Amino acid sequence: MKCNGGMQDDSNHKVTSEEDRKYAKEIRTLIRLFGDSINEEELKQKMVHYNGNIELVIKDLVQQSVEKQKQEQRNAVNESNDNSNKSVQKEMEKTEVGETKPGINLQGYCINETCLASKAKLPVWINIGFDTIIFISDKTSFSCPDCKKATVTSIIKAMFYNSEHSICATGDSIPVKDNNYQCSYTIKPELSYELKANKIRQHAKSIEDLRDRSEQAMNSTEIKNL
Ligand SMILES: [Zn+2]
Structure with a gap:
């Protein structure tokens, strides 16, 4: 009772460092599962943002790639409109x-x-x-x-x-x-x-790949055991 405040401070601090360690483990696992398509610093930020919810992090990563692809598609030419090969006259x-x-x-x-x-x-x-x-x-x-x-x-x-x-x-x-x-x-x-x-480099293939890998990751024992 007498040193309640101090203990709370201690335990709060302990939780934070444990979270850090836990994230490090999850980040290592995600990098192993997803390969180089994911940046470690970005992963760390996302893990903190989603309070360590790995499922939300994976969904976010896939969504991010989808958005990137949509942006490129908006930029791309609609070649089907480009068939105006009329006579020279x-x-x-x-x-x-x-x-x-x-x-x-x-x-x-x-x-x-x-x-x-x-x-x-x-x-x-x-x-x-x-x-x-x-x-x-x-x-x-x-x-x-x-x-x-x-x-x-x-x-x-x-x-x-x-x-x-x-x-x-x-x-x-x-x-x-x-x-x-x-x-x-x-x-x-x-x-x-x-x-x-x-x-212009297309991301379509990598997104499909990312989706496959995220599905595998969600079902993997490595993630389940985290
Ligand atoms: Zn000519």
Whole structure:
């Protein structure tokens, strides 16, 4: 009775350090079950947040991945809307010829004298897709979307659509890197350019994997014995 307060302080402190140890064990187990897809510091925070309820932590982790994937899907192009491959004559009514597609797109001028785009002095879009290319801006021979001949000899613009990409010109020591939905760059004459475009990494597979593993984890004896 006489040292009640002191004992309470002691026991409170004891509980905290026991919780710490308990979380450490659960965190170790979760990392073993889930692999490197989970960050230890993040796990520690979640364990504290959910008062050590491992089931809620696992659900939170799966939900987090699902949200991340939803965000990427919102950013992704709806390619099913991208089937407007109409005749060139109709496209001619616009101020540019061709269309942009996911990956690298280059805008340039065709020099084929019989080409309608060339006659109208309209810039044309060339779709490269997901690739790495090197070219000198005014010494190209890309295929024209209008006349289909390799007569697009100069490039004035590069546009990356829905891709992780980088662009680097001669003299630039550091390439410009980005992963935005749509990015345009002016291509200057007489320079050599290197362009790279990769598909934006999808998390779908890892989420499925995470769900499988969380189910296994929930039923595992390791978790049950915690
Ligand atoms: Zn042409």
